[in-house]
Amino acid sequence: MTAKRSISVPDDVAEWLDGQPNVSAAITSAVRAQMAGARVDEVLRRAGIEVTEAGKARWRDRLAAPIPDEALAEGQRMLDEAA
Template identity: 85%
Template structure:
């Protein structure tokens, strides 16, 4: 099932969306990425970790190399278990 929504976005976002072959798919992917990040934050909080924007920025700075596929797979498995 799908639901239709009307949204307002800043001009730069509108220009980017105008260049997408499927605006609905682009927005859906962006929102799902945001949802996954929120879910990860919740899993970390339940594990006793304090999640802050400053802490996230520090970790982003530390991750100079890509995360190995095995680690991403394990992280996704843990998120699925927690849901």
């Protein structure tokens, strides 16, 4: 089942959507990603972990750091071993 909605978006988002072959699919994918993030936050809260915007920003900064070559090589070795 599907439902039709009318939304307003900023110009930059509208421009990006205009370039998508299927606007409904693009919006659905983005909203589902947002929903998944909210579910993760809820699971963490239920586990007693307080989720804050400052904490999310710290993790984003950590994850944005380049992965050391040694770690990449070890990860590849583990994948090769598992195959």
